[in-house]
Amino acid sequence: MPRIGIELNNVCNLDCGHCFRDIYRGVGDKSNLFFPLELLEKILTEAKPLGYKYVAITGGEPPMHPQFGEALEMIAQHGFRYHFLTNARNFAKTLKAVTPKIRRAQLANISISVDGATEATHDQIRGKGSYREVVSALATCKAMGIPTALISTINRANRHEIDQLALLGAHLGVERHVFVHQNPTQHNFSNDLVLPLSEWRGVERDVTRLRNEFRHEIEMAIGFYTEYYLPRCAPLTMDDLNIDYKGRLTLCCQISNYRDGEQDGEDVVADLRRESLPSALSRLIKLVHQVHQERLEMAADSARREQLHYPCLACLERFGKSTEQTTIVQLQGLQAKG
Ligand SMILES: C[S@@+](CC[C@H](N)C(=O)[O-])C[C@H]1O[C@@H](n2cnc3c(N)ncnc32)[C@H](O)[C@@H]1O
Ligand code: SF4
Numbered sequence: 001m002p003r004i005g006i007e008l009n010n011v012c013n014l015d016c017g018h019c020f021r022d023i024y025r026g027v028g029d030k031s032n033l034f035f036p037l038e039l040l041e042k043i044l045t046e047a048k049p050l051g052y053k054y055v056a057i058t059g060g061e062p063p064m065h066p067q068f069g070e071a072l073e074m075i076a077q078h079g080f081r082y083h084f085l086t087n088a089r090n091f092a093k094t095l096k097a098v099t100p101k102i103r104r105a106q107l108a109n110i111s112i113s114v115d116g117a118t119e120a121t122h123d124q125i126r127g128k129g130s131y132r133e134v135v136s137a138l139a140t141c142k143a144m145g146i147p148t149a150l151i152s153t154i155n156r157a158n159r160h161e162i163d164q165l166a167l168l169g170a171h172l173g174v175e176r177h178v179f180v181h182q183n184p185t186q187h188n189f190s191n192d193l194v195l196p197l198s199e200w201r202g203v204e205r206d207v208t209r210l211r212n213e214f215r216h217e218i219e220m221a222i223g224f225y226t227e228y229y230l231p232r233c234a235p236l237t238m239d240d241l242n243i244d245y246k247g248r249l250t251l252c253c254q255i256s257n258y259r260d261g262e263q264d265g266e267d268v269v270a271d272l273r274r275e276s277l278p279s280a281l282s283r284l285i286k287l288v289h290q291v292h293q294e295r296l297e298m299a300a301d302s303a304r305r306e307q308l309h310y311p312c313l314a315c316l317e318r319f320g321k322s323t324e325q326t327t328i329v330q331l332q333g334l335q336a337k338g
């Protein structure tokens with residue numbers, strides 16, 4: 001189902017070692033770090049006639065939006081189904097925001113990030129106390145009949161825990177578990193979390209094996225190895241839109257507000273505060289078309305086509321999000337893979 005992705009804010013109460021977002025961590029007035037609700041209303045109103053019926057909320061840490069409950073109310077009142085991602089901190093407050101009847105009725109699931117099957121691994125990446133909060137949030141949702149999904153970003157610290165992560169999801173009754181390759185940043189490189197590209201295929205094999213071993217849905221998010229060179233991901237087929245916390249339509253949540261990107265890249269397409277969604281989408285169509293064209297040319301070039309085995313890494317490079325150092329690490333991985 002086509003989805004409108006909204007980055008509801010750019011603040012967070014954790015400082016995860018792997019995080020690719022350029023989260024604002026300064027002091028002072030933070031009001032411009034939160035998605036304005038008037039703009040949300042405008043976007044929902046403009047999106048409905050285009051057939052959109054689903055909103056995927058990310059951040060930052062979405063429940064930290066001061067009007068989080070009101071945002072959910074607005075989405076639900078407009079008839080959209082929705083889910084949001086969370087790190088599960090202050091979960092009792094988050095639960096209150098989904099309790100009113102219509103918000104609960106339109107909630108597809110709560111997606112919780114878990115980056116270690118053990119407290120030690122998860123907390124090493126996400127900070128002390130986080131693992132217990134995640135497990136307790138999942139148990140609460142199970143008891144209340146709220147559907148949950150898990151997202152695990154795989155890196156050097158947790159690569160050996162993939163099976164146990166899936167088992168944890170099964171015990172806690174999740175509907176779905178998505179495993180994601182960690183996109184490299186200077187920050188996660190410094191934290192020694194970058195898993196060499198030569199090991200990514202092994203991760204994908206493990207996840208594929210697990211799909212047959214559990215009853216809940218298990219999948220690998222886009223970014224995995226592909227033999228097919230032309231784009232098939234939801235942003236490049238325009239099935240997933242992404243709107244950043246500043247209200248701008250951007251190509252993809254994977255590269256939006258990226259912590260190594262020095263300034264706005266070409267992936268920032270249009271400011272929805274000043275432009276209608278249909279007009280912004282026509283700009284997006286041009287960019288998507290251009291990327292398809294470029295990938296076609298890369299696929300025909302034997303010196304460059306190997307890069308397309310990992311489409312998200314190709315985007316990081318294309319949109320100027322990666323540093324020289326992280327690019328070198330990735331390329332070495334490609335050579336190692338042979
Ligand atoms: C940016 S967070 C926002 C939502 C919320 N704060 C959370 O952590 O779930 C969305 C997802 O991106 C994942 N993520 C963070 N850094 C990443 C990276 N370098 N590569 C891939 N996924 C990453 C997080 O682990 C999380 O599952
Ligand atoms: S991954 Fe999520 S919880 Fe962790 S720092 Fe990034 S935005 Fe915050």
Ligand code: SF4
Nearest residue numbers: 233235252311312315
């Ligand atoms: S980063 Fe690029 S290839 Fe990956 S999902 Fe986004 S648009 Fe698609």
